[in-house]
Amino acid sequence: MERPSGERYVGLISGTSMDGIDAVAVDFSGSEPAVLAALTHAFDADLTDGLDAVRRDPDGFPVAALGKLDATLGDALAEATLAVLDRGGLEPAQISAVGSHGQTVVHHPEARPPFTLQIGDPWRLARQTGITTVADFRRADLAAGGQGAPLAPLLHDAVFRHSGETRLVANLGGIANLTVLQPGEDLGGFDSGPANCLLDLWYRRHHFDARYDRSGVWAASGRVDEGWLDALMDDPYLQQAPPKSTGIEYFSPAWLEARLPEWAGERPADVQATLAEFSAKSLAQSVARVAPPSGARLLVCGGGVHNDDLLDRLRRHLPGVGIESTAEHGLDPDLVEAVLFAWLAQRRLAGEAVDTRSLTGARHPVHLGAVIPA
Numbered sequence: 001m002e003r004p005s006g007e008r009y010v011g012l013i014s015g016t017s018m019d020g021i022d023a024v025a026v027d028f029s030g031s032e033p034a035v036l037a038a039l040t041h042a043f044d045a046d047l048t049d050g051l052d053a054v055r056r057d058p059d060g061f062p063v064a065a066l067g068k069l070d071a072t073l074g075d076a077l078a079e080a081t082l083a084v085l086d087r088g089g090l091e092p093a094q095i096s097a098v099g100s101h102g103q104t105v106v107h108h109p110e111a112r113p114p115f116t117l118q119i120g121d122p123w124r125l126a127r128q129t130g131i132t133t134v135a136d137f138r139r140a141d142l143a144a145g146g147q148g149a150p151l152a153p154l155l156h157d158a159v160f161r162h163s164g165e166t167r168l169v170a171n172l173g174g175i176a177n178l179t180v181l182q183p184g185e186d187l188g189g190f191d192s193g194p195a196n197c198l199l200d201l202w203y204r205r206h207h208f209d210a211r212y213d214r215s216g217v218w219a220a221s222g223r224v225d226e227g228w229l230d231a232l233m234d235d236p237y238l239q240q241a242p243p244k245s246t247g248i249e250y251f252s253p254a255w256l257e258a259r260l261p262e263w264a265g266e267r268p269a270d271v272q273a274t275l276a277e278f279s280a281k282s283l284a285q286s287v288a289r290v291a292p293p294s295g296a297r298l299l300v301c302g303g304g305v306h307n308d309d310l311l312d313r314l315r316r317h318l319p320g321v322g323i324e325s326t327a328e329h330g331l332d333p334d335l336v337e338a339v340l341f342a343w344l345a346q347r348r349l350a351g352e353a354v355d356t357r358s359l360t361g362a363r364h365p366v367h368l369g370a371v372i373p374a
Helices: 045-056 063-087 122-129 139-143 152-160 197-206 214-221 226-233 253-259 268-290 308-317 336-349
Strands: 008-014 020-027 034-042 097-108 115-119 133-135 167-172 175-181 188-194 297-301 322-325 370-372
Touching: 008 063, 008 336, 020 063, 020 336, 034 063, 045 063, 045 097, 063 097, 063 115, 063 122, 097 122, 097 336, 115 139, 122 133, 122 370, 133 336, 152 167, 152 175, 152 188, 152 336, 167 268, 175 268, 188 197, 188 268, 197 214, 197 253, 197 268, 214 268, 214 308, 226 268, 268 308, 297 308, 308 322
Parallel strands: 008 097, 097 133, 167 297, 297 322
Antiparallel strands: 008 020, 020 034, 097 115, 133 370, 167 175, 175 188
16 A cells, blocks of 8 residues: 655545535645645535535534534545545545635634534544544634634735735635735735625525526626625724734624614615725725735635626725736635645644734744544
8 A cells, every 4th residue: 555655635624604524635846835636526416405404503502513514524524535536536645634624604703611623523534544544723822812814814924925015815605704924924814794695695595506606797787885895894803903803703693683774675786886995995995904005916815706796896996906816826715725735734743833812812822723543
Protein backbone atom coordinates (compact mmCIF):
# COMPACT_ATOMS: atom_id res chain seq x y z
CA MET A 1 0.00 0.00 0.00
CA GLU A 2 1.34 3.44 -0.95
CA ARG A 3 2.07 5.56 2.09
CA PRO A 4 0.95 9.19 2.25
CA SER A 5 3.55 11.63 0.98
CA GLY A 6 2.64 14.15 3.67
CA GLU A 7 1.67 16.73 1.06
CA ARG A 8 -1.80 15.68 -0.16
CA TYR A 9 -4.86 16.67 1.83
CA VAL A 10 -8.61 16.95 1.38
CA GLY A 11 -10.50 20.04 2.53
CA LEU A 12 -14.26 20.11 3.21
CA ILE A 13 -16.69 22.87 4.10
CA SER A 14 -20.42 23.40 4.06
CA GLY A 15 -21.11 27.11 4.12
CA THR A 16 -24.05 29.26 5.13
CA SER A 17 -25.99 28.35 1.99
CA MET A 18 -26.43 24.91 3.62
CA ASP A 19 -27.04 23.17 0.30
CA GLY A 20 -23.88 21.14 -0.23
CA ILE A 21 -20.26 20.40 0.60
CA ASP A 22 -17.33 21.98 -1.21
CA ALA A 23 -14.57 19.36 -1.42
CA VAL A 24 -11.02 19.71 -2.73
CA ALA A 25 -7.96 17.49 -2.93
CA VAL A 26 -4.84 19.62 -2.63
CA ASP A 27 -1.11 19.04 -3.07
CA PHE A 28 1.06 21.29 -0.90
CA SER A 29 4.44 20.09 -2.18
CA GLY A 30 5.01 23.21 -4.31
CA SER A 31 5.31 26.87 -3.42
CA GLU A 32 1.57 27.33 -3.93
CA PRO A 33 -1.30 24.92 -3.19
CA ALA A 34 -2.18 22.86 -6.26
CA VAL A 35 -5.79 21.72 -6.51
CA LEU A 36 -5.86 18.15 -7.81
CA ALA A 37 -9.65 17.78 -7.90
CA ALA A 38 -12.71 19.66 -6.70
CA LEU A 39 -16.47 19.25 -6.59
CA THR A 40 -19.61 20.32 -4.78
CA HIS A 41 -21.46 17.40 -3.22
CA ALA A 42 -25.13 18.43 -3.09
CA PHE A 43 -27.25 17.65 -0.05
CA ASP A 44 -30.42 15.65 -0.46
CA ALA A 45 -33.69 17.39 0.33
CA ASP A 46 -34.04 15.92 3.84
CA LEU A 47 -30.61 17.12 4.91
CA THR A 48 -31.20 20.58 3.47
CA ASP A 49 -34.58 20.79 5.21
CA GLY A 50 -33.05 19.73 8.52
CA LEU A 51 -30.30 22.33 8.32
CA ASP A 52 -32.81 25.01 7.32
CA ALA A 53 -34.88 24.10 10.39
CA VAL A 54 -31.84 24.55 12.65
CA ARG A 55 -31.18 27.94 11.08
CA ARG A 56 -34.78 29.07 11.67
CA ASP A 57 -34.88 28.13 15.36
CA PRO A 58 -31.57 26.94 16.85
CA ASP A 59 -32.87 27.40 20.41
CA GLY A 60 -35.91 25.21 19.84
CA PHE A 61 -34.40 22.53 17.61
CA PRO A 62 -34.65 19.11 19.35
CA VAL A 63 -31.34 17.75 20.58
CA ALA A 64 -32.14 14.23 19.31
CA ALA A 65 -32.81 15.62 15.85
CA LEU A 66 -29.52 17.53 16.02
CA GLY A 67 -27.68 14.32 16.89
CA LYS A 68 -29.21 12.56 13.89
CA LEU A 69 -28.35 15.52 11.66
CA ASP A 70 -24.75 15.41 12.90
CA ALA A 71 -24.45 11.73 11.96
CA THR A 72 -26.18 12.19 8.59
CA LEU A 73 -23.90 15.07 7.72
CA GLY A 74 -20.88 13.00 8.77
CA ASP A 75 -21.93 10.39 6.22
CA ALA A 76 -22.34 13.08 3.55
CA LEU A 77 -18.86 14.44 4.32
CA ALA A 78 -17.42 10.94 3.85
CA GLU A 79 -19.26 10.61 0.54
CA ALA A 80 -17.90 13.98 -0.61
CA THR A 81 -14.36 12.93 0.32
CA LEU A 82 -14.51 9.67 -1.61
CA ALA A 83 -16.14 11.42 -4.57
CA VAL A 84 -13.42 14.07 -4.86
CA LEU A 85 -10.71 11.41 -4.59
CA ASP A 86 -12.40 9.42 -7.34
CA ARG A 87 -12.54 12.53 -9.53
CA GLY A 88 -8.81 13.08 -9.02
CA GLY A 89 -7.86 9.45 -9.56
CA LEU A 90 -6.59 9.27 -5.98
CA GLU A 91 -6.76 6.60 -3.29
CA PRO A 92 -7.37 7.22 0.43
CA ALA A 93 -3.90 5.84 1.18
CA GLN A 94 -2.39 8.75 -0.75
CA ILE A 95 -4.03 11.35 1.51
CA SER A 96 -2.40 12.45 4.76
CA ALA A 97 -5.57 13.86 6.30
CA VAL A 98 -8.98 15.36 5.69
CA GLY A 99 -9.61 18.83 7.11
CA SER A 100 -13.35 19.14 7.73
CA HIS A 101 -14.94 22.35 8.92
CA GLY A 102 -18.39 20.76 8.89
CA GLN A 103 -21.52 22.90 9.13
CA THR A 104 -21.81 25.74 11.61
CA VAL A 105 -25.21 25.63 13.29
CA VAL A 106 -24.51 28.17 16.02
CA HIS A 107 -21.73 30.66 16.68
CA HIS A 108 -21.92 32.99 19.69
CA PRO A 109 -18.46 34.32 20.62
CA GLU A 110 -20.11 37.22 22.46
CA ALA A 111 -21.97 34.94 24.89
CA ARG A 112 -20.78 34.20 28.41
CA PRO A 113 -19.36 31.66 28.16
CA PRO A 114 -18.69 31.98 24.42
CA PHE A 115 -19.64 28.96 22.33
CA THR A 116 -19.71 27.64 18.79
CA LEU A 117 -20.90 24.38 17.24
CA GLN A 118 -20.04 22.76 13.92
CA ILE A 119 -21.71 19.44 13.11
CA GLY A 120 -20.75 16.62 10.74
CA ASP A 121 -19.46 13.70 12.82
CA PRO A 122 -15.69 13.47 12.10
CA TRP A 123 -15.46 9.98 13.60
CA ARG A 124 -17.86 8.65 10.97
CA LEU A 125 -15.92 10.53 8.31
CA ALA A 126 -12.58 9.03 9.39
CA ARG A 127 -13.97 5.51 9.73
CA GLN A 128 -15.77 5.48 6.37
CA THR A 129 -12.85 6.92 4.39
CA GLY A 130 -9.95 5.33 6.27
CA ILE A 131 -8.26 8.75 6.43
CA THR A 132 -7.12 10.66 9.52
CA THR A 133 -9.47 13.59 9.97
CA VAL A 134 -8.91 17.00 11.53
CA ALA A 135 -12.10 18.78 12.61
CA ASP A 136 -13.59 21.17 15.20
CA PHE A 137 -11.31 24.05 14.23
CA ARG A 138 -12.96 26.91 16.12
CA ARG A 139 -13.27 25.83 19.74
CA ALA A 140 -9.56 25.86 20.61
CA ASP A 141 -9.47 29.52 19.62
CA LEU A 142 -12.56 30.30 21.71
CA ALA A 143 -10.97 28.55 24.70
CA ALA A 144 -7.93 30.81 24.28
CA GLY A 145 -10.12 33.91 24.46
CA GLY A 146 -10.58 34.40 20.73
CA GLN A 147 -13.63 34.77 18.53
CA GLY A 148 -13.11 31.40 16.80
CA ALA A 149 -13.39 33.14 13.43
CA PRO A 150 -12.59 34.29 10.85
CA LEU A 151 -9.93 31.72 9.96
CA ALA A 152 -9.80 32.30 6.19
CA PRO A 153 -7.31 35.20 6.57
CA LEU A 154 -4.66 32.68 7.65
CA LEU A 155 -4.63 31.13 4.16
CA HIS A 156 -5.05 34.51 2.46
CA ASP A 157 -1.89 35.68 4.20
CA ALA A 158 0.04 32.62 3.05
CA VAL A 159 -1.11 32.80 -0.57
CA PHE A 160 -2.06 36.38 -1.49
CA ARG A 161 0.23 38.73 0.47
CA HIS A 162 2.41 41.01 -1.69
CA SER A 163 5.38 42.99 -0.42
CA GLY A 164 4.73 45.94 -2.73
CA GLU A 165 1.05 46.77 -2.24
CA THR A 166 -1.84 46.73 0.18
CA ARG A 167 -4.16 43.85 -0.57
CA LEU A 168 -7.49 43.02 0.95
CA VAL A 169 -9.36 39.77 0.47
CA ALA A 170 -13.13 39.62 0.80
CA ASN A 171 -14.72 36.23 1.20
CA LEU A 172 -18.32 36.75 0.10
CA GLY A 173 -20.22 33.85 1.59
CA GLY A 174 -23.34 34.20 3.66
CA ILE A 175 -21.24 36.57 5.77
CA ALA A 176 -18.51 38.79 4.36
CA ASN A 177 -15.12 38.48 6.00
CA LEU A 178 -12.32 40.87 5.17
CA THR A 179 -8.58 40.17 5.30
CA VAL A 180 -6.09 43.04 5.50
CA LEU A 181 -2.60 42.44 4.06
CA GLN A 182 -0.45 45.55 4.38
CA PRO A 183 3.30 45.46 3.63
CA GLY A 184 5.29 45.28 6.84
CA GLU A 185 2.18 44.99 9.02
CA ASP A 186 0.63 42.12 10.95
CA LEU A 187 -2.21 40.19 9.42
CA GLY A 188 -5.64 41.67 10.05
CA GLY A 189 -9.12 40.36 9.42
CA PHE A 190 -12.69 40.28 10.68
CA ASP A 191 -16.27 39.60 9.64
CA SER A 192 -17.60 42.85 8.21
CA GLY A 193 -21.30 41.96 8.04
CA PRO A 194 -23.71 40.19 5.70
CA ALA A 195 -22.86 39.29 2.12
CA ASN A 196 -25.44 36.84 0.75
CA CYS A 197 -27.32 35.51 3.79
CA LEU A 198 -30.07 38.15 3.92
CA LEU A 199 -30.36 38.19 0.13
CA ASP A 200 -30.84 34.42 0.13
CA LEU A 201 -33.44 34.56 2.90
CA TRP A 202 -35.57 37.15 1.14
CA TYR A 203 -35.19 35.52 -2.26
CA ARG A 204 -36.37 32.12 -0.98
CA ARG A 205 -39.45 33.71 0.51
CA HIS A 206 -40.56 34.85 -2.93
CA HIS A 207 -39.07 32.29 -5.32
CA PHE A 208 -39.20 28.52 -5.26
CA ASP A 209 -37.10 27.75 -8.33
CA ALA A 210 -33.69 28.30 -6.69
CA ARG A 211 -32.03 28.98 -3.35
CA TYR A 212 -30.41 32.27 -4.33
CA ASP A 213 -30.75 35.29 -6.63
CA ARG A 214 -28.57 34.16 -9.54
CA SER A 215 -26.22 36.97 -10.59
CA GLY A 216 -28.30 39.36 -8.45
CA VAL A 217 -30.83 39.81 -11.26
CA TRP A 218 -33.79 40.35 -8.93
CA ALA A 219 -31.86 42.80 -6.74
CA ALA A 220 -30.82 44.75 -9.83
CA SER A 221 -34.48 45.09 -10.84
CA GLY A 222 -35.39 46.91 -7.61
CA ARG A 223 -34.77 50.38 -6.23
CA VAL A 224 -32.80 51.11 -3.06
CA ASP A 225 -34.79 52.72 -0.28
CA GLU A 226 -32.27 55.14 1.21
CA GLY A 227 -34.16 55.69 4.45
CA TRP A 228 -34.32 52.00 5.25
CA LEU A 229 -30.70 51.57 4.16
CA ASP A 230 -29.63 54.25 6.65
CA ALA A 231 -31.48 52.41 9.42
CA LEU A 232 -29.77 49.12 8.51
CA MET A 233 -26.36 50.81 8.51
CA ASP A 234 -26.93 51.82 12.13
CA ASP A 235 -26.75 48.18 13.25
CA PRO A 236 -24.47 47.90 16.31
CA TYR A 237 -22.38 45.09 14.83
CA LEU A 238 -21.18 47.37 12.02
CA GLN A 239 -19.93 49.91 14.56
CA GLN A 240 -18.06 47.32 16.64
CA ALA A 241 -14.27 47.38 16.42
CA PRO A 242 -12.30 44.23 15.56
CA PRO A 243 -11.65 41.55 16.60
CA LYS A 244 -15.16 40.49 15.76
CA SER A 245 -17.00 37.67 14.06
CA THR A 246 -20.62 37.02 13.30
CA GLY A 247 -22.84 34.61 11.43
CA ILE A 248 -26.33 33.78 10.28
CA GLU A 249 -27.26 33.39 13.94
CA TYR A 250 -27.06 37.20 14.18
CA PHE A 251 -28.07 38.22 10.64
CA SER A 252 -30.92 35.75 10.87
CA PRO A 253 -34.53 35.43 9.72
CA ALA A 254 -35.59 37.02 13.01
CA TRP A 255 -33.16 39.93 12.49
CA LEU A 256 -34.60 40.58 9.04
CA GLU A 257 -38.22 40.15 10.12
CA ALA A 258 -37.81 42.68 12.95
CA ARG A 259 -36.45 45.31 10.54
CA LEU A 260 -38.64 44.89 7.47
CA PRO A 261 -40.32 48.19 6.49
CA GLU A 262 -44.09 48.44 6.25
CA TRP A 263 -43.88 48.61 2.46
CA ALA A 264 -41.95 45.32 2.15
CA GLY A 265 -44.92 43.23 1.01
CA GLU A 266 -45.79 45.64 -1.79
CA ARG A 267 -42.22 46.19 -3.03
CA PRO A 268 -40.28 42.94 -2.53
CA ALA A 269 -37.74 43.69 -5.27
CA ASP A 270 -36.93 46.99 -3.54
CA VAL A 271 -36.26 45.06 -0.33
CA GLN A 272 -33.81 42.84 -2.25
CA ALA A 273 -32.10 45.85 -3.83
CA THR A 274 -31.74 47.56 -0.45
CA LEU A 275 -30.35 44.41 1.17
CA ALA A 276 -27.81 44.13 -1.65
CA GLU A 277 -26.82 47.75 -1.13
CA PHE A 278 -26.53 47.09 2.60
CA SER A 279 -24.13 44.20 1.98
CA ALA A 280 -22.02 46.26 -0.42
CA LYS A 281 -22.00 49.45 1.64
CA SER A 282 -21.17 47.73 4.94
CA LEU A 283 -18.23 45.92 3.33
CA ALA A 284 -17.05 49.09 1.58
CA GLN A 285 -17.24 50.96 4.89
CA SER A 286 -14.98 48.33 6.45
CA VAL A 287 -12.53 48.56 3.55
CA ALA A 288 -12.38 52.34 3.89
CA ARG A 289 -11.56 52.04 7.60
CA VAL A 290 -8.55 49.78 7.11
CA ALA A 291 -7.09 50.66 3.69
CA PRO A 292 -5.88 53.77 1.87
CA PRO A 293 -8.60 55.46 -0.22
CA SER A 294 -6.86 54.51 -3.46
CA GLY A 295 -4.21 52.13 -4.67
CA ALA A 296 -5.39 49.10 -2.69
CA ARG A 297 -6.38 45.88 -4.39
CA LEU A 298 -9.43 43.91 -3.26
CA LEU A 299 -9.44 40.21 -4.13
CA VAL A 300 -12.84 38.55 -3.90
CA CYS A 301 -13.76 34.91 -3.41
CA GLY A 302 -16.72 32.85 -2.25
CA GLY A 303 -20.15 32.48 -3.80
CA GLY A 304 -20.65 36.25 -4.00
CA VAL A 305 -18.09 36.38 -6.82
CA HIS A 306 -20.93 35.20 -9.07
CA ASN A 307 -23.31 37.94 -7.90
CA ASP A 308 -22.71 40.54 -10.62
CA ASP A 309 -25.07 43.04 -9.03
CA LEU A 310 -23.30 42.86 -5.66
CA LEU A 311 -19.89 43.35 -7.28
CA ASP A 312 -21.17 46.31 -9.30
CA ARG A 313 -22.40 47.92 -6.10
CA LEU A 314 -19.03 47.31 -4.44
CA ARG A 315 -17.22 48.97 -7.34
CA ARG A 316 -19.46 52.04 -7.08
CA HIS A 317 -18.66 52.34 -3.37
CA LEU A 318 -14.92 51.74 -3.85
CA PRO A 319 -13.95 53.72 -6.98
CA GLY A 320 -10.24 53.87 -6.08
CA VAL A 321 -9.87 50.18 -5.29
CA GLY A 322 -9.09 47.53 -7.90
CA ILE A 323 -11.50 44.61 -7.46
CA GLU A 324 -10.40 41.25 -8.85
CA SER A 325 -11.24 37.58 -8.45
CA THR A 326 -8.74 35.42 -6.59
CA ALA A 327 -8.67 33.37 -9.82
CA GLU A 328 -6.38 36.09 -11.19
CA HIS A 329 -3.98 35.26 -8.36
CA GLY A 330 -3.92 31.51 -8.73
CA LEU A 331 -6.81 30.18 -6.67
CA ASP A 332 -10.38 29.49 -7.83
CA PRO A 333 -12.70 31.74 -5.78
CA ASP A 334 -15.14 28.89 -5.20
CA LEU A 335 -12.43 26.72 -3.63
CA VAL A 336 -10.59 29.08 -1.28
CA GLU A 337 -12.40 28.07 1.91
CA ALA A 338 -12.16 24.34 1.21
CA VAL A 339 -8.42 24.73 0.52
CA LEU A 340 -8.17 26.58 3.84
CA PHE A 341 -9.24 23.52 5.82
CA ALA A 342 -6.89 21.24 3.92
CA TRP A 343 -4.12 23.73 4.74
CA LEU A 344 -5.12 23.92 8.42
CA ALA A 345 -5.14 20.11 8.60
CA GLN A 346 -1.57 20.11 7.29
CA ARG A 347 -0.57 22.64 9.98
CA ARG A 348 -2.24 20.55 12.66
CA LEU A 349 -0.55 17.30 11.67
CA ALA A 350 2.77 19.15 11.64
CA GLY A 351 2.11 20.14 15.26
CA GLU A 352 2.17 23.86 14.46
CA ALA A 353 0.38 26.35 16.67
CA VAL A 354 -1.41 28.94 14.54
CA ASP A 355 -1.15 32.59 15.54
CA THR A 356 -4.68 33.97 15.46
CA ARG A 357 -4.08 36.79 17.95
CA SER A 358 -4.38 39.65 15.44
CA LEU A 359 -7.52 38.09 13.92
CA THR A 360 -9.60 36.70 16.72
CA GLY A 361 -8.11 38.24 19.85
CA ALA A 362 -6.88 34.91 21.20
CA ARG A 363 -4.41 35.28 24.06
CA HIS A 364 -1.79 33.04 22.45
CA PRO A 365 -1.19 30.88 19.35
CA VAL A 366 -3.35 27.76 19.30
CA HIS A 367 -3.38 24.29 17.78
CA LEU A 368 -6.51 24.47 15.65
CA GLY A 369 -8.51 21.29 15.22
CA ALA A 370 -8.91 17.91 16.87
CA VAL A 371 -7.16 14.94 15.23
CA ILE A 372 -9.38 11.90 14.69
CA PRO A 373 -7.41 8.77 13.73
CA ALA A 374 -8.66 6.61 10.87
